[in-house]
Amino acid sequence: MLSVSNLSVQFGKRVLFDEVNVSFTQGNCYGIIGANGAGKSTFLKIISGKEDPTSGHVHLEPGKRMSVLEQDHYAYDEHTVLETVLMGNKPLFKIKTEIDALYADYSDENADRIGELQVEFEEMNGWNADSDAAALLSNLGIPEDLHYNLVKDLDSKQKVRVLLAQALFGNPDVLIMDEPTNDLDYETINWLENFLANYDNCVIVVSHDRHFLDAVCTHISDIDFGKISHFSGNYTFWYESSQLAARQRAQQNKKAEEKKKELEEFIRRFSANVAKSKQATSRKKMIEKLNVNEIKPSSRRYPAIIFEREREAGDQILNIDKLASSIDGEVLFKNVNLNLAKGDKVVVYSKDSRATTAFYEIINGKQKALEGKYEWGVTTNQSYLPVDNQEYFENDLTLVDWLRQYAKTEEEREEVFLRGFLGKMIFSGEEALKTANVLSGGEKVRCMLSRMMMQRANVLMFDEPTNHLDLESITAINNSLKNFKGTILLTTSDHEFAQTVGNRIVELTPKGVIDRYMSFDDYMNDPKIKEQRNQMYAVEA
Template sequence: MDGWNAESDAASLLSQLGVNEDLHYNMMSELDGKTKVRVLIAQSLFGNPDILIMDEPTNELDFETIKWLENFLINYENTVIVVSHDRHFLDTVCTHISDIDFGKITHYTGNYSFWYESSQLALKQRAQQNKKSEEKKKELEEFIARFSANVAKSKQATSRKKMIDKLNIEEIKPSSRRYPGIIFEMDRESGDQILNVNQLLFDEISKPIDFTLNKENKVVLYSKDSKISSKFYEIINGIDTNYSGEFQWGSTISKSYLPLNNDSYFNKNINLIDWLRQWANNDEEREEVFIRGFLGKMIFSGEEALKSCNVLSGGEKVRCILSKMMMERSNFLMLDEPTNHLDLETIQTLNNSLIKFKGNLILTTHDYEFANSVGNRVIEIGTNGIIDKLMTFEDYLSDNKVKLLREEIY
């Protein structure tokens, strides 16, 4: 460590992680939670340690700061051990995956996507009893070749490609992890009128919001201030009435909503079967067998379905809300930070399900892979305006004209 430059190096790290210069000499006790996370990350990076251990480093970070951290770690020469539920971060940074399951650690070559896709292929092959071993071997070799060919050209990715090329197919094993079954079906297709928002104004913003949603729009709703996006959801769901302007849903629209704060759904001392029964629409849906089917898809089977709803973990609550949403069979989904508290298996399955969903949706998430793979339109609401672009999230963040607009709305 260069003692002469230690203070300026520390200041540079803090600034690059989004900690404003006027906070550099504040006490930690004076900082808010998000800023504390950034300071702790700077502390871990400072001094170029031989081994860097990071536990969920992307939590509380915006996309720009995550991108900076990814680039920093890509060029980091020493060992990094990271625990994360951010798949894009894992894919960008990691050369190996260590899977801890049933008390056993298994090491794999490649990033998260390679581990997930290869283990799923191996699982599918295990079920194909009639396929010859030579055919299975060839299928795995072709998968490795395709994945290797698509690897990016960065230094980190090139190193990972060499490892994958040398990989013995015998090392590819089926995953023992359980994936939930998430399928969003619709009772009816929506008409042409979806949602119209006209001059909507509330306390957290200074300029009114106007936009119209069309069929097939899957919107990534984003704001640097999560209070703005959450307030918007509460207003269009009729929960918060403190606003001016108006919004109008199409007459054929049926809605399902996963809120950021779902505590109000779980304040009764009833088991999960009775909890989900509250949203049944007819006698058939009230049957225990019917309800257990939806709970079972979210891995609440057997005795698990009889636990009280007021003792659930954060992830279990989200899985219950997802069971409710599947049972409602709506054609418009709203999800405010759905990946919070979820494990990677559920995140991956939910992501795939929303890609396949035929209706409309509005989604707010800090999971880059989720936003980019699901959304085809981005609406960003700042305190001083709105940006509405028909493009992927990746294109939105990288567009230079959009970057200038984003500076104006905050």
């Protein structure tokens, strides 16, 4: 359906893609993965015609329609919401616009032309276009009373949903999306996962959301060393199988036949687990294609993230009494009463990210509460990763000197130790001499994680730790927190993170708090909790 031939991309002396040949076929969903800077977004821009390669060709099968998730949130500001969605199907929208123009200036001379256009319009199911577009918008959380508003009157999160509806509209043959889950809530992502898992055409997507990639992908397309390789299966299969293959490569004495049996057993177990999932029917074709011969060790480098505690905390961790916060008179949360126990791994959740950030800033002494109080246990020491870390990097210290600020021993202050520590966090060689004020978003987060590791706290707090990180870093920190023996407070838009780390959910709402010892999925899918959540967020008439 879509093929790439001899594609090369070069920026100066840097070769991003080198003679890439790859095809994308109908009925499959391809998750494009690769380290930060590997060229994921560039590749999507090239296959969608927004950028030209240095050499090579992109070929879309004649008669097939491609749709691309728009990244410019201001591109349709002067159009209505419904019209913006209809514009996602360009051939249909063009005919509709011409019909409307001819009717506005009706004459006997253009009657025949109107008739011709209406036949085409009907063949494209045009008479149902408005209702189909409206249904998509409603499913994505845009209520009907906004459908005829201008896009510029919507907030940023609503605009994202309108542009997503535009990309999905009209059942395109090839659907291309770069980070489609950004700024979407749990319910909307869940709807999108189900929509794409049952989508019959070709989907090509870049995402850092592992749960999303697992739910929708039949293939993983790995960008590595300037090439793109397809692997059957979802992200978890690719990750676990490549890790297994890497371990096998290190086992020189194990016979080839034993290794093959081990891989076959891995595929059997994985397939059995997928068959039990909610997307079992649509994932059947993915399971059937899993192949021992495709499994290869990954060349990916994963940062060494290990959180150790200087001491174990006592039983009293954190007591919160009637805590409340507001912004400009708007209540973010109130009546928060919590008692944290040792070993709690709390997912702090809210539909309003301002609420969770305010909560962390208050209990870390950086912001005053509207009312209420909190008290940390005397045996606790805390480490906090804020969503906005800019204040830590407004200096020109090298990374070695920046990290030295958080050293606790003479050994840790030595350059050899600091360079080794940074090397484990993928800052190798000269990168350790970069200055703090020129770092990228992902590099800053890796520095903040290094700082947290050196603090050796027994209580860790994270406000959106996966922002700016690549899949390798996300996977590494996720695995580390699963194994951490202390107490964790975590806010994340990464579903997999929340589900695999959390054993307690605390939801902050304008009417109080919901507090449950259960997994994230169980919490979100519990009918009684759903009803309670709706009441807690309901706006009084």
